[in-house]
Amino acid sequence: xxxxxxxxxxxxxxxxxxxxxxxxxxxxxxxxxxxxxxxxxxxxxxxxxxxxxxxxxxxxxxxxxxxxxxxxxxxxxxxxxxxxxxxxxxxxxxxxxxxxxxxxxxxxxxxxxxxxxxxxxxxxxxxxxxxxxxxxxxxxxxxxxxxxxxxxxxxxxxxxxxxxxxxxxxxxxxxxxxxxxxxxxxxxxxxxxxxxxxxxxxxxxxxxxxxxxxxxxxxxxxxxxx
Amino acid sequence: xxxxxxxxxxxxxxxxxxxxxxxxxxxxxxxxxxxxxxxxxxxxxxxxxxxxxxxxxxxxxxxxxxxxxxxxxxxxxxxxxxxxxxxxxxxxxxxxxxxxxxxxxxxxxxxxxxxxxxxxxxxxxxxxxxxxxxxxxxxxxxxxxxxxxxxxxxxxxxxxxxxxxxxxxxxxxxxxxxxxxxxxxxxxxxxxxxxxxxxxxxxxxxxxxxxxxxxxxxxxxxxxxx
DNA sequence: TTATTTCGTGTATTTGGTACACTAACTAGG
DNA sequence: CCTAGTTAGTGTACCAAATACACGAAATAA
Numbered sequence: 001x002x003x004x005x006x007x008x009x010x011x012x013x014x015x016x017x018x019x020x021x022x023x024x025x026x027x028x029x030x031x032x033x034x035x036x037x038x039x040x041x042x043x044x045x046x047x048x049x050x051x052x053x054x055x056x057x058x059x060x061x062x063x064x065x066x067x068x069x070x071x072x073x074x075x076x077x078x079x080x081x082x083x084x085x086x087x088x089x090x091x092x093x094x095x096x097x098x099x100x101x102x103x104x105x106x107x108x109x110x111x112x113x114x115x116x117x118x119x120x121x122x123x124x125x126x127x128x129x130x131x132x133x134x135x136x137x138x139x140x141x142x143x144x145x146x147x148x149x150x151x152x153x154x155x156x157x158x159x160x161x162x163x164x165x166x167x168x169x170x171x172x173x174x175x176x177x178x179x180x181x182x183x184x185x186x187x188x189x190x191x192x193x194x195x196x197x198x199x200x201x202x203x204x205x206x207x208x209x210x211x212x213x214x215x216x217x218x219x220x221x222x223x224x225x226x
Numbered sequence: 227x228x229x230x231x232x233x234x235x236x237x238x239x240x241x242x243x244x245x246x247x248x249x250x251x252x253x254x255x256x257x258x259x260x261x262x263x264x265x266x267x268x269x270x271x272x273x274x275x276x277x278x279x280x281x282x283x284x285x286x287x288x289x290x291x292x293x294x295x296x297x298x299x300x301x302x303x304x305x306x307x308x309x310x311x312x313x314x315x316x317x318x319x320x321x322x323x324x325x326x327x328x329x330x331x332x333x334x335x336x337x338x339x340x341x342x343x344x345x346x347x348x349x350x351x352x353x354x355x356x357x358x359x360x361x362x363x364x365x366x367x368x369x370x371x372x373x374x375x376x377x378x379x380x381x382x383x384x385x386x387x388x389x390x391x392x393x394x395x396x397x398x399x400x401x402x403x404x405x406x407x408x409x410x411x412x413x414x415x416x417x418x419x420x421x422x423x424x425x426x427x428x429x430x431x432x433x434x435x436x437x438x439x440x441x442x443x444x445x446x447x448x449x450x451x452x
Numbered sequence: 453t454t455a456t457t458t459c460g461t462g463t464a465t466t467t468g469g470t471a472c473a474c475t476a477a478c479t480a481g482g
Numbered sequence: 483c484c485t486a487g488t489t490a491g492t493g494t495a496c497c498a499a500a501t502a503c504a505c506g507a508a509a510t511a512a
Contacts, residue, residue: 207479433510
């Protein structure tokens with residue numbers, strides 16, 4: 001077969017990539033980070049950030065590295081989502097994609113294009129452009145997983161800064177669930193879960209009563225509640 | 227590099243395998259199917275059934291094929307679990323393992339060794355032998371996932387024959403949860419879920435009152451309840 | 453007919469979720 | 483400094499779901 005290439009195996013091997021669905025909340029909307037492809041296939045089309053696995057790194061490291069390379073973003077919540085393997089999902093060769101979903105607070109980051117991304121930008125989930133490969137399907141699955149975890153984990157806190165008000169937190173839930181929630185019930189529910197601690201400081205914004213601010217008791221871990 | 231091998235790529239590619247954690251309930255115990263490896267590495271050691279991905283099949287087809295080849299088992303519930311990628315998890319070369327977990331009723335099958343398995347056998351989760359690769363970790367994760375799904379899906383029904391009594395069903399739950407359940411509450415809960423239908427037939431075994439038998443309303447799908 | 457075994461059922465209590473409206477605290481503007 | 487405007491913060495009544503708990507019914511075997 002192809003004897004002038006460099007890495008040879010007795011049996012055929014697929015290529016392995018990671019793709020990352022990074023969510024944030026911006027402009028009162030759930031948004032996802034996309035990059036515009038600088039190279040074929042699907043050149044100039046929008047796609048999830050991601051890339052080929054290096055031989056020395058594991059998949060999670062690969063996902064983090066690609067996010068950093070293509071967008072400059074790091075230090076976020078990352079969780080393996082699903083592995084996609086339809087034989088013809090990449091026109092170049094057989095590619096297995098191990099997908100991750102990630103969350104970040106919207107305030108800290110400014111995506112910037114780099115490496116093989118021409119451009120990186122946030123898109124509202126309701127206004128996605130046409131996407132390369134099977135990436136539209138991957139985003140749908142990621143959203144489904146995020147929503148499924150909302151009510152029995154502390155995952156939503158990953159979308160907020162370190163300290164926040166209960167109203168901000170409620171807004172996050174309302175955006176994700178796409179429905180209004182009752183203020184008293186929401187607050188009572190949060191009390192029951194015992195995952196928040198008052199900071200003692202107040203948030204003074206606008207011409208109205210200031211709000212107490214809170215932080216998550218265990219900020220590093222996304223806990224499964226109940 | 228290695229020019230006398232057949233499949234060559236401009237960049238290094240990992241090998242991709244599937245491994246399957248197949249659970250059943252036998253002897254009042256949660257058991258897992260293992261095969262004894264016929265070839266190195268870890269020759270003669272027990273391991274999960276699985277093997278390398280073919281280029282024309284997707285991962286789920288691979289998992290099914292390997293189960294069939296190595297154990298003769300088919301037609302069961304199968305769900306993707308997690309993808310393992312520690313760089314040195316296989317001493318031969320870089321191997322990515324996409325793992326699945328599967329459930330089957332204990333009555334229909336007799337595992338038999340075949341292809342590169344010397345032998346296939348059921349092991350109680352509490353008495354596992356030393357396992358090849360990182361397979362012990364994979365089994366632990368599969369069990370965790372199974373337990374997490376117990377209370378909000380119909381997954382447990384996959385461990386019973388087509389028709390069964392409520393006592394049999396309760397026993398399955400008790401084995402999985404490792405605790406006694408209250409009979410009346412268990413039955414009331416099943417009624418609320420509306421996933422069972424009476425067959426109209428009775429199960430007559432032993433010197434005692436016969437039990438009504440039931441079947442799942444939607445036998446093909448594992449439904450998420452609530 | 454009696455002993456033994458498993459099957460099948462109801463009620464009272466607790467707990468978690470939902471529906472619902474007003475006062476408190478601040479700012480801006482007159 | 484008073485008023486209007488805005489968001490923060492709180493309690494109670496009701497309903498649904500989960501829990502604790504005990505005994506008669508239906509079969510077989512001796």
